[in-house]
Amino acid sequence: AVGSADWHRVVPSEWVPVISRDVARQQRDSAQPPFSDAYLNGMPAKRRKLMS
Amino acid sequence: MASGRGVQRVLAKLQKSLDEGNYYEAHQMYRTLYFRYNGQSKFTEAIDLLYNGSLGLLNAKQFASGTDLALLLVETLDKSSTKPSSETLEKLGKLHSLMEKDSVERPTFVGAAVRWSSAEQKFGHPELHKYLAHNLWLERSYSESRYHYVRSNDGEECASMLIEYQITAGFPSEVDLFIAQTVMQCLCLKNKLTANSCFVSYTQQHPQVESGPPFVRPLLNFLWLLLLACDGGTVAVFTILVEQYQPTLRRDPTYNEYLDRIGQLFFGVPPPRSNNPSGMIGNLLSSLFSADDEDETEEEADVINIASNATAFDLD
Numbered sequence: 164a165v166g167s168a169d170w171h172r173v174v175p176s177e178w179v180p181v182i183s184r185d186v187a188r189q190q191r192d193s194a195q196p197p198f199s200d201a202y203l204n205g206m207p208a209k210r211r212k213l214m215s
Numbered sequence: 216m217a218s219g220r221g222v223q224r225v226l227a228k229l230q231k232s233l234d235e236g237n238y239y240e241a242h243q244m245y246r247t248l249y250f251r252y253n254g255q256s257k258f259t260e261a262i263d264l265l266y267n268g269s270l271g272l273l274n275a276k277q278f279a280s281g282t283d284l285a286l287l288l289v290e291t292l293d294k295s296s297t298k299p300s301s302e303t304l305e306k307l308g309k310l311h312s313l314m315e316k317d318s319v320e321r322p323t324f325v326g327a328a329v330r331w332s333s334a335e336q337k338f339g340h341p342e343l344h345k346y347l348a349h350n351l352w353l354e355r356s357y358s359e360s361r362y363h364y365v366r367s368n369d370g371e372e373c374a375s376m377l378i379e380y381q382i383t384a385g386f387p388s389e390v391d392l393f394i395a396q397t398v399m400q401c402l403c404l405k406n407k408l409t410a411n412s413c414f415v416s417y418t419q420q421h422p423q424v425e426s427g428p429p430f431v432r433p434l435l436n437f438l439w440l441l442l443l444a445c446d447g448g449t450v451a452v453f454t455i456l457v458e459q460y461q462p463t464l465r466r467d468p469t470y471n472e473y474l475d476r477i478g479q480l481f482f483g484v485p486p487p488r489s490n491n492p493s494g495m496i497g498n499l500l501s502s503l504f505s506a507d508d509e510d511e512t513e514e515e516a517d518v519i520n521i522a523s524n525a526t527a528f529d530l531d
Contacts, residue, residue: 185433201384
């Protein structure tokens with residue numbers, strides 16, 4: 164992608180390994196399972212209605 | 216109008232009624248005295264009377280009459296333009312703790328007290344929110360407790376409550392989501408100190424969070440870096456964080472909406488082109504920023520909140 168590594172120069176240099184590792188890690192993440200009621204209760208009312 | 220002697224006589228009778236357990240009479244006499252003080256603009260006296268009366272009646276488990284006096288107390292604070300002080304906020308917290316959990320009037324009391332306390336802090340006084348949150352935590356009304364903690368100044372206590380809530384009622388897949396939701400809501404309310412201390416305590420104390428930073432879970436790293444960026448970070452740094460963590464942020468569709476708001480508040484990102492708050496985002500934010508609106512229907516509440524929101528957003 165165009166300028167895919169440009170961000171390396173923008174963020175503090177000590178962040179680069181952390182973010183890079185997380186970019187790779189996120190590719191392996193599986194889909195989010197359904198939320199618990201406890202978690203849904205923290206959402207604003209309108210969104211909660213749409214999610215459940 | 217009533218002479219001082221008249222007041223003394225009623226006070227003596229009042230004490231007698233209380234001693235004899237005639238709470239109905241006592242309640243009526245509290246009201247009588249309140250109207251006299253009020254008529255003479257003796258607000259300090261009225262406030263003391265109503266607090267002591269409410270406290271005494273609630274302690275005697277006279278919930279309806281105790282709460283009635285508590286509502287009059289808030290009304291008087293409001294009418295007399297009394298400024299919130301630590302002492303008064305603590306007293307309101309005390310009365311709240313004695314009211315019945317499922318009382319119909321308690322939400323009315325909370326709404327009125329928060330409104331009165333928001334003269335200078337637009338979402339309500341953080342000290343009052345802390346007392347309310349603490350009482351609700353003891354009752355295990357976790358979700359309501361969370362609402363008040365994100366508006367309080369006690370991030371550490373918020374984290375302890377949140378850990379207990381997550382472990383007892385959340386799923387293991389939500390360990391990082393619980394803190395993300397709370398941190399982002401605090402930031403949307405411009406409550407950065409609470410966001411920060413809550414994040415630090417939660418990640419240090421939650422038994423399922425591995426030591427960090429950096430953390431094993433990308434979402435926790437995102438929050439850690441976002442909080443750092445909120446202290447003088449540039450819009451470019453903010454944008455990169457939001458881009459690089461998109462797969463994680465999409466786990467909960469509300470996160471990108473919170474982040475739009477956080478971008479505006481902390482990084483000077485302009486609001487979206489269509490400034491029309493009637494869409495999803497307007498509704499989402501308005502219900503987050505609303506005061507306690509449990510006594511309104513949702514539709515009414517949305518209209519009111521959108522209207523008040525327009526000003527709330529501009530005042531910084």
